[in-house]
Amino acid sequence: MKKRHVIGIGIIAIVIIFCAVSLKNSLTPYVTFAQAKTISGSVQVRGVLVSEQMVMTDGGKAVKFKLLDENGQEAIIVYKGTKPDGLEQAASIVAIGKYQNNQFVAEKLLVKCPSKYQSSQGSVNNK
């Protein structure tokens, strides 16, 4: 009986440790651009579009735009993937990714629709 308990507790401990480690690795804190520069891991920054003029690069494979964060700081966001619907009209945009080479490389964009009633916009993932 005791041996069995030890095995059970061992399995539970492994699950908890595994859970904690992968949770820690996949946490993306909510920061400003100034903080994002100092963090090497994945973060998310919320802001508004500086101008509606979008710059498409790489022949439509990536979207590039300037985002103004809550501290009034600007940064260039590069998102590899197709442009999310309603990006220009967004009330605010959350970019999730990393700061690299003076630009913010987004893995995922959350586009907040200006109307609170447009509840479902669907997030856009980069596969």
Place this chain on the structure above:
Amino acid sequence: MIGYSSLFLSLLVTCIAAFSYFNLHLVSTRRRLGKERKSNLGLQCYRSSAILAGLAAGYLLYIILDNRFDYAYVFSYSSRELAWPYKISAFWAGQQGSFMLWLVFHVIYGLLLSRKNDAPAGVMVIYSVLQAMLLIVLLVKGPFMLLDQQQSDGVGLSPLLQDFLMIIHPPIIFLGYAGLAVVFAYALEGLFSNKHKTWTTAALPWALFSWCALGAGVFIGGFWAYKVLGWGGYWSWDPVENSSFVPWLVAGALVHSLFWARLKPTALKGTYLASIFSFVTVLYGTFLTRSGVLSDFSTHSFADEGIGRLLAGLVLVTLFCGLVMLIIRWPNLPEGQLYSSINSREFVLGCSVLVLTVMSIVVFIGMSTPLITLLMGNPSNVSGSFYNNMSLPLATALVMLLTVIPMFNNHTNKAAKIKQYWWLAVIGLLSLALPFKLGLYRLMIVGTIIFSVTALIMNITIARRNKSLSLPAVIAHAGLAILVIGILVSSAASQSVMLTLDAQQSKNVFETKFTYLGTKQTSDGSGFYQEFMIEGEGIESSVIRPYTKYNKNGKPSTREPGIYRGWLADLYVVPVIEQDDHVVQGIVLHTGENILQNGVNLKFIGMQTLGGNGNSEMRMQALFEATKDGKTENFKPELVYKNNNFIRIPVIVLGQYEVSINGVNPMKGMINIDFIDQAIATNTDRVQVEISHKPFISLVWLGGILITLGSGWAAANRFILYRQVLPSRRSQHLTSRIQ
């Protein structure tokens, strides 16, 4: 006022019902059966509250169908041109309406429970209290708020939601939500009355049914995301998805623990926990997605409408009441073994409960991370990799259990000698071919696929022969094995490429020839199709047509991917929306002002009103002058106001430019126009398109269908069985009281 007052009255009557049921409950537990004065007050009050709630719901439906845009809810989710099925779905498109739908299902279930006093009075007490909670939420934030000014038309339903699947998805989810309230009520009644065995038979069909409905809702939601959203997947671990996925997992644990408790009553402790948590997680998910706490973390979540605190309070109250009752009764709960030996059905059953519980805890932690970290002062979110990394080993454990369970013989409750299943190893080795053919070499994935295949074979061949599982259970288990194979293969072996194609040009990818045929506007002008011909070996030559829908302003807004559905793989085609600088909207001009647009000079000369007095129709006519390359042309677009509707009459000038009026302000002499350069608009002979090859994705849907079918069938069986034993049970109940 009809809406609010019936909700308010319903709340009052529900409270009375709860009190009189409580009275009845006290009478029956004190065994003062000498005076069998059966009070019907509770039943009558409950029925009246149901009628009143139905009245409120009926009124909501009426104001939607009657285009009463003076109601904020109708204005926000419906519009005149919306087709009637979508108008009905506007009922539950928004937060307030979806609570109303939840209430409707809750009341229907309540009527079923109260019929012939099927459920004990104690159940009805708790069930009425839960109903009162829903009514309070609806009274605080109901769909009957009036707007300050009259509106001629509504905002309309988001085009993404205008899909058949989105009509049926929310009702199915709420069927499950409401059903878990029944289980919760039964469990609490069991604790109250200290009768820990009788309630499980009554609660089992409800648990199975809710589990089935939640699963169906989750699968439909995933299928809709795949079919409509066009990002290529069906699941993104979004809080809204998780908020029904977690209750589904807990309900799965609940169902299995109910079966476990039949074999070993000690497991009842777990059953109680699962019953409490399945309903609390429903409320918690509602709180997370409706309170606005996640508004920074998801595009999906509803904005805060001021009921966050109320919902949080309800979550805490239900959790507190449930757990306190459980703690009080803990010493009275059956004691004993959880399983007789490792080689027993209940051990495997217990393991499955454990795995499902751990899985729900993992997803729960993930979806709560924004809230927890927010409270700790450093708001963070988790990425999808957390969920994926965590669920893979848990899925492996689940399919291993699925392989083992059919080995148990129903009579001996023992698995036969493992040597008898030597051929399983052969199947396992043979199934290695699948991952290697697809180029999957990650040990965990390969292992999980092997176990899924063996689990599938075991369920098909042995499970019925050993009578270890009922047929519905076999179907659901086989469905899970298929689902796991589908998820792993389709996500791990999916590939995609980006192509640029001119009209009639062909390119070969994924051993398939893609030809771009061109763009076609839909007949009603609501959007356009981009047609691709696909030909290849093993593929039926066909045309797939990704569809892009225009928004209200005539700009491409949402797009649906084109999907070729094959048995072995899907081809998923998503065109990239081009920058549409040929359409310029909302140009505002004052009288006499010029604007240079796409090489043409537009001058707004003036406007006049035609008709009006006495007529229901009023026409605003504007006078413009267009000049290009020395050519000048005058044109007169019109805006007609008729039957409370604005109708645009666009004009095409210089054979190329379409101008229509958005709105006018005659007092200030201002006009707002839209401009379309048709020469560019029609020049769509080149397209950029992302093509993905998704092997075995059809197995995801097949697995989902089988799980739903299995759990639904099991629910139906248990309802019938319960109905059959009910009369004898009731008399038994009575005799036990008299004794």
